[in-house]
Amino acid sequence: MQALQRKQGAERQDETEGASDLHQELQGALSGSSSSVVETRPDSGREQRKGAPEVIFGETKETQQIIAMAQGLLAGTGRAIISRIPSASISPVREAFHAYTVGMREAARAMVIYRPEYVRRSTGGHVGVISAGTSDIPVADEAALIAEEMGCRVTCIYDVGVAGLHRLMAPLSDLLTDGVDAIIVAAGMDGALPSVVAGLVPVPVIGLPTSIGYGLGGKGVAALLSMLQTCAPGLSVVNIDNGVGAGITAALIANRVAQARERRLQ
Incomplete structure (x- = not known):
């Protein structure tokens, strides 16, 4: 009986500690002190699979997220398309890819970045x-x-x-x-x-x-x-x-x- 009580007490302590850890993580995330990094997973194979490239939707993203996604697409396909890029992100993104060819469609707030050797295909459509x-x-x-x-x-x-x-x-x-x-x-x-x-x-x-x-x-x-x-x-x-x-x-x-x-x- 005493062994069972000790086991139940240990389980309750583990649960309490787990809840406390979760609470601390949530508090850290809400206060901005969390050390976790949001990963980006660009779909480099989309154009081959779907016939249409992945497009980075810039409007709701931070500059570093845009840069990270663009780096992934450039490594995988040689090109990165960014739609609705925020005005504040344009210069930092250009600077991050100064060794690449960067085109800007001002009216559409769209940016396209190419690796130097990239050649855009022509389909005849x-x-x-x-x-x-x-x-x-x-x-x-x-x-x-x-x-x-x-x-x-x-x-x-x-x-x-x-x-x-x-x-x-x-x-x-x-x-x-x-x-x-x-x-x-x-x-x-x-x-x-x-x-x-x-x-x-x-x-x-x-x-x-x-x-x-x-x-x-x-x-x-x-x-x-x-x-x-x-x-x-x-x-x-x-x-x-x-x-x-x-x-x-x-x-x-x-x-x-x-x-x-x-x-x-x-």
Whole structure:
């Protein structure tokens, strides 16, 4: 009986000490004194597996996290793409990779870092990127960058929204004549332009709602709902401001079409 009591007492002491240790760890983490380091695990094999590269989403990351992830991708693939990089991180990241080729897409707040020997592939795919207004350009430009990094030729047509629809027809006709494989249409406010384009063209259209707009249905909500309720067939829709997703979707389509074209010519 005494042995059992001693055993139970030891177990209670272990539990108490364990709870105390956990409490100290939590307190340390909350006070910022924890010595643990958050690891980054970049997916260097994503492009080979998926056909689309990993993109570092910079907006919510600390500078050192961005640098660590970029180092991993550069080591594995020779290139690192950073979307929505915070302004405060731009100079430190440039400095960290001063021996590399660093490109900055100012409107999209996107950075691409290449190892000196990296050569971007060309797939033969062709993506069109249309914006309804100039306010939609940052998100449209993000989509264009991603499609380019996936090997596509990209043609951009900006500020041709429904308030002046006559501006759309000639450049849209040129896109079709030039053999575009997929079209991204970025629009905020009423979000009407993607439906208009989808009703006029025989290629897939990706609707890209932007957070431009105010009042009831503002911040892209009305634009998103309008695109989801489209009557025009052939329009797929990504989430609000998801330029990366739109660029990847359009490039996957265009690259698949380019592969089929190449097989036909063989």
